[in-house]
Amino acid sequence: MIYKKRRQPSEIIGLTALLSRLKPNSLLSKEISSDLAAMRAGLGGEERLDEVLSRHAFPNEHVFLHDLSLKSTGTFQIDTLYLTPSYAVIFEVKNMAGTLTFNENPPQLIRILENGQKRAFGSPAAQIERNQDLFSDWLHARGLALPIYPVIVFAYPKQIIEKPPSNIPVLFPNSVPGFLRRLPKSHTILNSNELSALTKELMDSHAGYIPKPLYEKYNIPIDELKTGVTCKNCGHIGMKRALRTWHCKKCSTNDGFAHEQAITEWFLLVGRKMTNRECRRFLHIDKLQTATRILNMNVFDFRRQFKKSNIHN
Ligand SMILES: [Zn+2]
Numbered sequence: 001m002i003y004k005k006r007r008q009p010s011e012i013i014g015l016t017a018l019l020s021r022l023k024p025n026s027l028l029s030k031e032i033s034s035d036l037a038a039m040r041a042g043l044g045g046e047e048r049l050d051e052v053l054s055r056h057a058f059p060n061e062h063v064f065l066h067d068l069s070l071k072s073t074g075t076f077q078i079d080t081l082y083l084t085p086s087y088a089v090i091f092e093v094k095n096m097a098g099t100l101t102f103n104e105n106p107p108q109l110i111r112i113l114e115n116g117q118k119r120a121f122g123s124p125a126a127q128i129e130r131n132q133d134l135f136s137d138w139l140h141a142r143g144l145a146l147p148i149y150p151v152i153v154f155a156y157p158k159q160i161i162e163k164p165p166s167n168i169p170v171l172f173p174n175s176v177p178g179f180l181r182r183l184p185k186s187h188t189i190l191n192s193n194e195l196s197a198l199t200k201e202l203m204d205s206h207a208g209y210i211p212k213p214l215y216e217k218y219n220i221p222i223d224e225l226k227t228g229v230t231c232k233n234c235g236h237i238g239m240k241r242a243l244r245t246w247h248c249k250k251c252s253t254n255d256g257f258a259h260e261q262a263i264t265e266w267f268l269l270v271g272r273k274m275t276n277r278e279c280r281r282f283l284h285i286d287k288l289q290t291a292t293r294i295l296n297m298n299v300f301d302f303r304r305q306f307k308k309s310n311i312h313n
Pocket of ligand 1: 233
């Protein structure tokens with residue numbers, strides 16, 4: 001049973017917005033474009049695993065939860081969680097081209113591309129061990145203890161793993177169902193009701209987790225972001241407020257709801273409640289009353305809006 005599906009992560013929506021709102025020639029453009037590309041590749045890899053799992057029938061009682069952001073003794077993110085009455089499996093999915101070598105001391109992943117370019121990354125093995133510890137702490141804080149098995153999945157078999165980590169299994173998506181089937185049957189820790197309660201608790205905790213706003217992450221002064229409502233049709237930023245709608249002077253599109261996207265972007269970029277003044281400045285509205293109406297219309301409890309739309313996935 002899949003309880004929590006994967007959606008476009010808010011980080012991708014936020015980074016796309018940030019890129020479009022940077023001043024021309026900003027020194028950060030390159031870094032943000034590269035982070036966005038890596039995130040899109042990561043999402044593609046995770047979707048590849050989802051696809052394999054969705055084609056397979058798992059006979060035992062279990063739950064799949066995708067893309068969970070949680071907090072215990074630190075914040076952590078689980079790409080896929082397989083939860084059963086006896087144990088949990090956490091998956092870290094990677095989608096990287098080239099030849100990959102896991103070094104252990106210090107923990108690093110070395111990638112060599114076909115053109116010979118060599119680059120070092122933080123080790124996914126160390127990362128998933130950290131997630132294992134933090135998830136164990138998360139369960140412990142709720143009076144629970146489940147064995148947690150970490151697994152690293154490389155999304156495509158074209159990835160060459162020259163030296164895998166010694167202590168964590170590394171799989172391609174097609175071998176995941178068989179791996180789960182062959183895990184040793186251990187004794188039952190949770191009954192059906194407890195498994196459901198734990199699933200619900202995981203989903204609620206996920207919804208309560210709010211990531212760091214992007215201006216803070218990249219250290220960009222808020223004033224330097226381009227303001228205005230974005231036209232969905234042509235991407236022009238700076239639609240004009242007209243009677244009950246927004247008008248794009250570039251492509252003549254009218255869109256009564258265009259401000260909603262701008263408000264979502266404000267939340268992802270700046271991460272806090274929008275004041276009337278900020279609303280007028282960011283959306284290019286002259287009248288105080290218009291801003292008040294828009295703010296009221298959009299239920300300005302951001303935290304709730306955030307949960308409801310699940311934009312942070
Ligand atoms: Zn337009």
